[in-house]
Amino acid sequence: MVVEDACIVDSPLRPVPVLEIRPRPRRGMLRCSRCGRRRHGYDRGGGVRRWRHQDFGCRRVELVAALPRVDRPRCGVTVASVPWAGPGSRFTRDFEAECAWLMTVANRKTVGGFLHIAWRTAGDVARRVAERVKASMPSPFDGLTAIGVDGTxxxxxxxxxxxxxDHERHRVIRARDGYGRDVFGLFFQALTPEQRASTKVVTGDGARWIDPCVAERCPDAERVLDGFHIVSWMTDALDKVR
Incomplete structure (x- = not known):
């Protein structure tokens, strides 16, 4: 983007002066904010829009820009996308990233008070960031070779x-309420045939529902008792002998 102007605005309607930054996207084809495809402009839009940005010291920062609209047959007439904010958001991407990071170490009420936003708004921002991160990440089910299942x-x-x-990448790839064959079967239903075929090892305890589920969904996978339960069973047996 290109910053055309920046100034401090003092208004009786605001408790503190605001640093207003007026940016614009670089020259070129505009993009639809819904599908991201390039389109020619439709009109100059309906006035200026504001986005809350990260504070600069003790000053509130807002980005102000007049956005044109684009017309696409599938999406209709919609506001053009901007590089500093997501579609439909009143906050910049940097502000939302800061809010989402704070949500990992504090509750919504604390984060909302720190950033001077409503606690419901903080939750909505965190969900938007999580959806963007999830959409940009590869599927956790790709490249599975050895998985483990257990209930708690x-x-x-x-x-x-x-x-x-996932034993190879040492991370949780699925957690769902419930227990038993039906719940474990829902995990395999979420996999593609290629993802099920790549799974060669399934570890777990001695639950009777694991074997028939693995045999039905991943017939080429080897069923293995995991080391944690083997050690646990041996320890219990030694305690009885003692």
Missing amino acids: SYRKGHTYLLVVV
Whole structure:
């Protein structure tokens, strides 16, 4: 983008002066904010728009720009996209990234008070950032070779959670409420035939529902008892002998 002007605006309607920055996208074809395709301009738009940016010291910063609109047969007439903010957002991408990072170390009320936004707004911003990150990341199910499945309970053992991990990349790739063959089968339904074919090893405990599910969904995979449960069973047996 190109910054055309920057000035400090003092208004009786605002508690503190605001640093207004007036940017514009670089010259060239405009892009539709819905599909991202390049289109010619439709009109000059309906006035200026504002986006909240990260504070500069103790001053609030806002980006102000007049955006043209574009016309695309599939999307209709819509505002052109801008490089500093996502479609439909009143905040810049940098501001949203800061808000989402703060949400990982504090609750929504604390983050909202720190950034001077509503706590519901902080939650909406974090969800938008998470969706963008998820869309840009490759599928966690690609390249699976060895997976592990196990169940755990919480809330005093009344609620169960089924967890699937990728042994090669050492990370959780699926967690779903419930337990048993039907819940584990939902994981395999989310995989493509190629992803199921690449899975060669499935580890787990001695639950009876694991074997038939693996045999049905991944017939070429080898069923292996995981080391954690083997050590646990051996320890229990030694305790009984003692």
